Amino acid sequence: MTTPLLELRDLSVTYPGTAAHGLFEKPPVFKALDGINLTVMAREALGLIGESGSGKTTLGRAIMGLVPASTGQMTLNGQPITAVHGAARLPFARAVQLVFQVPYASLHPRQTIGQTLMEPLKIHGSIPPADMPARVNALLERVGLTPNFARRYPQHFSGGQRQRIAIARAIANDPALLIADEPVSALDVSVQAQILNLLADLRRDQGLAMLFISHDLSVVHHLCDRIAVMYLGRIVEIAPTGAMVSRPAHPYTAALMSAARRLHAKPGAPVPVILSGDVPSHAAIPPGCAFHTRCWLYQKKGRPARCHSEKPALSVLPDGRQSACFFPGEAQTPALPMASV
């Protein structure tokens, strides 16, 4: 079996909580990520979806080394990167790059586009300084802009153009993996498609692997080979895109799919599953399966004790998909709506 490009084993990230506690007591722990197991193969596009607070952004930042992992292992091309810091991390930093959500905040307002694009080249000393201006021009053209952008400042550009610049900066040193955290959610629909096509081109032409973090199912569905679904810091389902969309294995995924199928919903289409209640807070993650408080399948099955006492592990189903539910396969039947709104 080939070595995965990126492998996460039992990765957890915790923060000290802010809830009230005694002066000499340890502060309560806030679990942002809880036992994440995930692989990204070379050239693969893996989608990571989840609602706010699910931990998807923290996962991206943990891989980048921007937040420390509390337990677990991360390897890049088989080499451990979990506890590598400082200068020793540079080669890994070069191989994994991040594109942020808001292109208005992620570009330095007082640096020209040329300076912004040259910075990663300088840090990694990847090419001789004399070749840098030509490289900047090539990068700009690669993302669909023209070389005359190099002398201008971010304020002159629209959101879509800025996101192109941010992507050019991320690919400056030919990374193996691009982590894109909601790269199109701040953009208008007509401009979104331009950026999604650019990302698809980069994948095809440069063999980039991608971890695409988004709350928008249709966008992830369009771009990714596989999708991982997160809920309250855990992965609840991993499956190839087509299989997940047509036959979700986890009841939470089924509810997400149902909420997302709104455009062109025809009369007579299955009634959408509407989850009751809010996503619980990280300070009070429900015992057992964290999703059971909102789960329609749990209600339908007559509230089995297992769901609220035992944590379901992410396990492999007969068809190769992974789901963290005690009732694999039962989420696929068209579900009845939850009554309470």
Next chain:
Amino acid sequence: MTLLDVKDMTVSVHAGARTAPIIDGLTFQIKAGQCLGIVGESGSGKSSVALAVMGLLNNDALRIGGTIELDGTDLVTLPSAQLRARQGSDIAMIFQDPASSLNPVQRIGAQIIESLRAHRRISRSDATRLAVEALGRVGMPDPAGMMRRYAHQLSGGQRQRVMIAMAVILKPRLLVADEPTTALDLTIQAQILALLKQLVRDTGMALMLITHDLGVVAEMADDLIVLYAGRAVEAGPTAQVLDHPRHPYTIGLLAAHPVLETRQDRLTPIPGTPPRLWHRPMGCAFHPRCKWAQDACRAGVPAAQLVRGTQTAACLRLDAMQVSA
């Protein structure tokens, strides 16, 4: 019967000798119990439509033209005291970000009671009872307990429910909702949309839904207007427009958005970006991004034409597009 009748609405901003139209000649009606969706990208003027209908564009730099009639009364020319009496009671509004619409240092209950007592002469205890009822009606758990909470103690979905409770407590005829679910998670969005639908069905109020999300419109609206650079480029019954769009912008928007049902190799983006307010193109504002554009499109503003039933599209090239389709 028609509840809101907007004719040739214009909103323009003045800076020195220069004028720019934010909204340029918008005409539409909403009937009681109906939902009208107004769809547009950022800068299309969709929020200005909402604020103009609410009478909230009292700004020296802005001019409002045309008529906005609610039940036969023109809100544009209505004296401010009378307009004030209608705001919040006959027409109410909910906003995109419930976190910044609620007062952070006042309890939820006090805020609901305040808006209630601003319009009705009722005792504090009656107001409290009505407020608790309203919170229950919008599906808040423990309505009486919620009255004593502060906004920061609620989730995003709960805050939007409080905003909705406040908006509908005086039984408005028209609810204006400006991107009511954009800041919310997908599963919470579904809850809030279901709640709005239920309120429209139960109370017969009309809903004017402003959004950038075609999926939300498809689910909620009976009719829709597609707004581009301050003008209605296409309008009509929602299902018909989404299934058979005729304006190049609507066609482009639908093609640009990935859908779950089919897997496309490539999306078809609309080239370029929406025009900025002070740089709107001459003629049809969409022509620089339109592959069907001709000289005539640059010269004159196309008028809305009936294309099928009540569906209208404002495009000079409808015939050519039909041939190529």
